[in-house]
Amino acid sequence: MLNLSKPKEFDCLASYILEMVTAVKVDQLKPFFDTLPPDPYLTGNYRFRRLSHFQIEGDRLVKLPHRRLFQSKAYNPLLGDVAREYAELDDALIELEDFQKIIWEFFQFCQLCTPHKEVAVHQIRTTATSQQVGNPAPEGIHRDGVDLVGIFSVNRMQIEGGETHLYKDKQGSPAFTKVLNPGELLVFRDDQYFHFTSSVSAIAPEAGERDVFVFTCPGLFPPE
Incomplete structure (x- = not known):
């Protein structure tokens, strides 16, 4: 059961929001990134990923049947x-209660910006080594084709880079630029901003890691 609280104030037409979600203990979430399978659609073996979809029904989080991702x-x-x-x-x-807290935090913004009650949760690790950088956004500056997007940072270990940028248009300067630190949640309206995250580089002989959850409302499914 989700812990309901007062809905957020958020301008869906013109703004983004960055907040530190202090109620979530990211250390509880970190171990689940160690078992992510490689993303089979990218070469280089530097990105690892899982995906699930959830429906919010009142104060309950309901996991939906398996569906593929399509853009x-x-x-x-x-x-x-x-x-x-x-x-x-x-x-x-x-x-985990801490995982469910993040979904509810994101869904509060969904309530303000979209009639959809479905949230897709992408669990993503991007790695880097001394021989290879990791690219969190290999498609470049882009939109996802949803109503709302959220990015929650869980861990950054032995890396530099990985700045997240929001753009009003692809040719202009970014309206927002920041490295998202563990516990920070960035939420923005997809039709108002293009987004991009720069590559990550290892700063130690061991591999570096960037772990995030990316939320979309609604999900992205193949055509029927």
């Missing part, structure tokens, strides 16, 4: 028009 080439020139298959989130992660 058209208009939104994703790299992997557009490909129905992508990803493993579901770990059941033990879904049961």
Whole structure:
């Protein structure tokens, strides 16, 4: 059961919001990124990913049946028009109160900006080594084709880079630029901002890691 609280104040037409979610203990979430399977749709073996979909029913979080991810080439020139298959989130992660708190935090903004009550949760690790950088957004500056997007940072270890940018248009300077630190949640309206995250580089002989949850409302499904 989700802990309901007063809805947020958020200008869906013109603003983004960045907040530190102090109620979430990110250390509880970190171990679940160690078992992410590689993203089979990218070469280089530097990105790892799971995906699940949830419906908010009153104060309850309901996991939806498995569905594939789909974006058209208009939104994703790299992997557009490909129905992508990803493993579901770990059941033990879904049961964690700290995980459910993040979904509810994001859904409060969904309530203000969209009639949809469905949230897609992308669990993503991007790695980097001394021989290879990691690219969190290989499709470049883009939109996702949803109503609302949220990015929650869980961990940054032995990396530099990975700045998140929001743009009003692809040719202009970013309206927002920041490295998202663990516990920070960035929320923005997808039709108001393009977004991008720069590459990450390792700063130690061991591999570096960037772990995030990306939320969308609604999800992105193949055409019927």
